[in-house]
Every structure is written in structure tokens, then in C-alpha cells.
């Protein structure tokens with residue numbers, strides 16, 4: 301059955317029983333293929349029937365299906381002619397793990413970051429109406445993504461515009477971890493009307509305790525119960541925002557789903573269909589632990605055992621253990637995550653210090669400014685956030701944190717190339733987007749041992765905002781000091797004295813520079829290797845010494861060249877009048893690096909030890925090379 305589906309049109313001739321058979325085959329395909337490639341298994345297992353129903357009722361690509369986050373679009377890709385490419389999922393030059401317009405006309409909106417689908421849908425609906433076209437615009441957003449502020453901005457506008465737009469709320473009670481927030485609780489009440497019954501009984505028992513004053517109390521009780529019923533059972537929140545609320549419907553029951561989508565398709569104005577699904581549906585290990593199987597590596601199908609990559613502790617785990625340790629004695633520390641407790645390593649902190657841990661949902665803007673608020677009261681907020689997701693809180697970083705010079709520690713994880721998530725998740729812009737901000741300090745360690753010292757230093761630092769950035773994945777396998785050291789702010793570390801050429805390596809590029817220097821040493825070429833440590837403030841004393849001693853400088857960073865650390869060095873020399881200084885910048889070129897392994901991505905952008913060695917050779921004095 302599945303192999304007969306080459307386009308969504310092929311679905312339209314199937315009956316419900318055939319569609320259910322297809323759903324079973326899709327699940328088997330996902331479980332089988334992702335056990336080898338890895339990927340976002342649980343989210344996709346949860347939307348099999350929903351995706352089938354969407355493509356059955358709507359007419360993609362004329363009708364626009366817009367996936368929020370987009371990690372749950374594998375089934376959509378399977379139904380739109382990309383089955384045979386699934387063995388290349390999230391691999392270099394292979395199938396992207398998110399919607400990708402260049403892959404298919406059915407991918408109408410590219411995502412990777414959460415909560416953008418409703419704004420995009422609003423835009424497409426406005427354009428449709430202005431062009432006099434008649435198509436449906438459908439956004440599919442999860443309950444986690446709905447906690448993102450952008451989603452509310454869009455809903456507010458949708459209700460104002462009253463244009464025909466359908467929002468499918470895929471409610472599985474999960475973000476990556478269990479979803480959080482008052483909205484989540486509200487959705488829970490909508491999911492199970494028992495809530496209404498329970499509250500009704502509580503109200504009744506409460507009112508029984510109040511001395512009756514004539515019939516007034518009885519009337520009040522009735523009105524209160526009616527109000528509660530209206531408030532809790534009919535999706536009033538969405539109705540008051542101007543939506544027609546349909547649901548909740550069982551997101552795994554095809555006839556019900558299709559009827560609800562059909563009704564939505566014929567309803568004028570904004571419609572929200574509340575679909576209840578199970579994340580990981582159909583694969584017991586994923587149903588049992590959809591956090592682990594949200595984004596999973598390779599696993600054994602029979603047991604669900606996820607195959608761990610061996611190696612040194614991850615940078616994330618070193619961050620986690622350091623913050624937990626320091627929080628034992630430093631009561632100022634407050635840890636914050638935006639719906640990523642697992643990914644940022646804060647889950648254990650949350651159970652050890654629940655009163656000092658806050659998961660705000662997918663709300664990086666709120667998290668950043670909330671951290672600023674906490675800092676104004678003398679505490680030390682630590683916002684653990686992926687580099688790419690901090691982009692969502694940029695104005696808050698500028699306007700609330702840096703401008704007010706507040707003591708917020710940004711623990712920036714996934715800094716640098718991230719691999720399989722690709723262009724929407726690369727952590728390569730934060731050096732540039734933070735460097736131009738007055739009062740900001742930016743650090744990156746050369747290895748996991750130095751990470752713990754940088755975190756300690758950043759926690760002792762009370763002169764404003766400070767960012768410690770560290771890469772995805774394992775450390776370098778170095779020994780961990782048992783005592784934390786306070787590092788001098790703005791001072792670099794010369795790892796290898798050398799001559800003629802100085803390689804200024806930032807953070808995780810230090811091992812790359814060291815490997816290049818090892819190769820070059822065998823050729824009698826001995827450049828200086830510097831562990832830069834800070835992209836801001838620069839170690840100007842070192843830079844001016846290098847200038848005075850006639851060095852050529854190579855800057856090396858796993859970040860955008862434009863506006864990055866290297867640019868800062870260039871600016872420094874120019875502003876100090878060293879106009880004849882030769883500075884070669886090595887970093888991420890001016891384009892978005894697509895998915896693949898980090899190794900493949902580094903080779904593509906020229907950040908390998910051989911690339912660095914080649915650069916040094918090209919700058920090495922010719923006479924020395926001949927000798």
C-alpha cells in the first residue's frame with residue numbers, strides 16, 4: 301500500500317480501512333528507518349493519522365500545509381514522493397529533517413524554530429485574499445509550540461482579521477519534556493471534560509458551606525456553574541480570540557479526524573481544531589518515553605535501547621554538574637530553560653533545586669527578560685539556551701539585559717556547527733549578534749575542563765551580562781580539575797610559543813589549531829597557537845604585542861566570519877592604527893550550512909586542521925620553507 305503512494309492524490313481513492321492499513325505501514329517504516337538514521341521519531345509517530353487526514357481532506361500544494369517546528373513532517377514527506385530518500389534523512393546532501401521548499405512543492409514553509417507557523421499562515425492568507433485566490437491555509441502547531449509568544453501574536457491578529465485560516469492544534473501534552481504552563485493546564489481541561497465535573501462538584505460543596513441567603517446563593521451557584529461550563533468546555537479562550545473551536549477530537553481516529561477537518565474546511569474565518577494525539581503512538585518505547593524518543597539516535601527496535609555514542613563527557617554534562625555543584629553554596633543561582641530541560645542538562649538541577657529552577661515553555665523572549673528581572677534583585681540567573689534559540693530573545697538581550705548591564709549568565713549550548721539539525725539550528729551567529737552589544741562579555745572554553753573554570757568565573761563576575769558558549773557533543777577527553785579557577789577577564793592563553801604566524805583559536809577551534817600545528821611542526825613550521833578564551837573583551841595587549849613583533853595573524857572560529865571574533869580583531873587593529881597588519885579570518889562563510897555531520901560541515905566550510913595548516917603554509921616566510 302505505502303509503495304503505491306507517490307502523491308497525496310493517491311490517498312483520495314482509499315477508504316478508511318485502507319487508510320488505517322496505510323497508517324500501520326507508515327509507522328512500521330518510520331520505526332525501521334529511524335532505528336538506523338535517528339531523528340524525531342516520537343513526534344512523527346504521533347501525527348500519522350493526522351497527516352493522512354490532512355492530505356485526504358485538503359489539496360496540497362494548492363492548499364498550504366504549514367508545519368510548526370517541522371520536526372514532525374516526516375509523514376508529510378513520505379506522502380509527497382520522498383519515500384525512497386528516507387535512508388538519507390538528516391545526512392549530508394540527504395533529506396532534510398525539516399520542511400525544505402527545494403525538496404518538494406508540498407513544502408511551502410521552512411521551519412526548525414518553533415511557533416512561526418501561525419504568522420506564516422496569516423501572511424499566506426492575506427496574500428491569497430489580495431490575489432483573489434481560493435485556497436485553504438492550514439497551520440499545524442503542537443501544544444509546546446503554542447507556548448511560544450509568536451503564536452499568540454498571530455492568533456490575536458487572526459481573530460482581528462477574521463480571514464479563512466485553519467489552525468490544527470496537535471495536543472499530545474508534550475513539548476520535548478512534559479509541556480508546562482497555564483495554557484497547558486487549560487488544554488488539559490478541554491481534553492478531559494471531567495475537569496468540569498470535578499470543579500462543578502467542588503463549587504457545589506463550597507457553596508453548601510456558605511449560609512443561604514434566600515434564593516440568591518442558589519441563583520449564584522447556578523450562574524457560576526454555567527459560567528464554568530462555558531469557560532471550560534467550549535474552548536472559550538480560542539472562541540474569545542475570534543476562532544471557531546472544533547474539538548477536542550481523537551487524533552488517531554481517521555473518520556472523526558476527517559470529519560473535523562472537513563468541517564474546518566467549510567467554516568468561515570479562523571478555525572482551531574483541537575486534536576488529541578499520543579506522542580510516540582504505536583511504538584511502546586517511544587510512547588513510554590517520548591522525551592528520549594523526541595529526537596533520538598540509533599536504537600534497537602525490539603528493546604527500544606538507544607545506542608549511546610561512546611566518548612568523553614559532553615559539554616552539556618559538564619555544564620550541568622558544574623552549575624549543580626556551585627548552586628550548593630551559591631544561593632543566588634537560579635536556572636532557567638525555555639522548554640529544553642533535557643537538552644540543556646538542567647533536569648537534575650530541577651529535581652535538586654526545584655525552587656530555583658524555571659522552565660518557561662518555548663518562550664526565550666520571556667526567559668531572557670525574566671532573567672533580567674531576577675538579576676535586578678541581586679540573584680544570579682543562569683539562562684541555559686541553545687545558541688540558535690537565543691536568537692528568539694535578541695531584543696530582550698539588547699534592551700533589557702545588556703543596556704541595563706544586568707548580571708545574567710547565558711549558558712549557550714550547541715554553539716557552533718550542530719550537525720544533523722542543519723541550517724535552522726547552527727549555533728554560528730551568536731558571536732556576531734552578541735559582540736556588538738555594549739557591556740557583553742563572551743567566553744568559550746578550549747575543552748570541557750576549561751568550561752568548568754569559565755562557568756565558575758562567570759558566576760563570580762558581577763559587572764554585567766556574560767555568555768559562556770560551548771559546542772554540542774562530547775568534550776576533548778581531558779582530565780577535569782577538582783578545584784575551580786577564576787580566569788582573568790579578557791585574557792587569552794598562549795598554548796604554543798611560535799614565530800611569524802599566530803593562530804588565534806576561539807573555543808572548540810583550539811584542538812583544530814593544535815592538530816594543524818602538530819602537522820606543521822614536522823615540516824619545520826612553528827606558528828604560535830593562542831587559546832583566545834574571549835571574543836569580547838579582546839586581549840588587546842596580546843594583539844598589539846603580536847603587531848609590534850611582526851606576526852601575521854589567523855583568527856579561527858566556528859562562527860560566522862561576518863561580525864565574528866575575527867572581525868573584532870580586524871576592527872581592533874584598524875582602530876589602533878595597525879593598518880599594515882595581515883589578518884586572515886577563518887570561520888563560517890556567508891551562507892547557511894545545511895545538515896550533515898559536523899565533520900562534513902567543517903570540511904565544507906574549510907575548518908579542518910589541514911585547512912588551517914594550509915593557511916599557515918601560505919603565510920609562512922618563503923625563505924624559511926626552502927630551508
Ligand SMILES: Cc1ncc(C[n+]2csc(CCOP(=O)(O)OP(=O)(O)O)c2C)c(N)n1
Nearest residue numbers: 343412413414442443444445474475476639
Ligand atoms: C524557538 C525554539 N525553541 C526551542 C525549540 C526546541 N524544540 C523543538 S521541538 C520542541 C517541542 C515542541 O513541542 P510541540 O510543539 O508540542 O511538538 P511535539 O514534539 O509535541 O509534536 C522544542 C522545545 C525550537 N525548535 N524552537
Ligand SMILES: CC(=O)[C@@H](O)[C@H](O)COP(=O)(O)O
Nearest residue numbers: 369371412595643714721772
Ligand atoms: C526539533 C528541535 O528543535 C529539537 O528537537 C532539536 O533537534 C534538539 O537538538 P539536540 O539534538 O541538539 O538537542
Ligand SMILES: [Mg+2]
Nearest residue numbers: 442443444474
Ligand atoms: Mg506536543
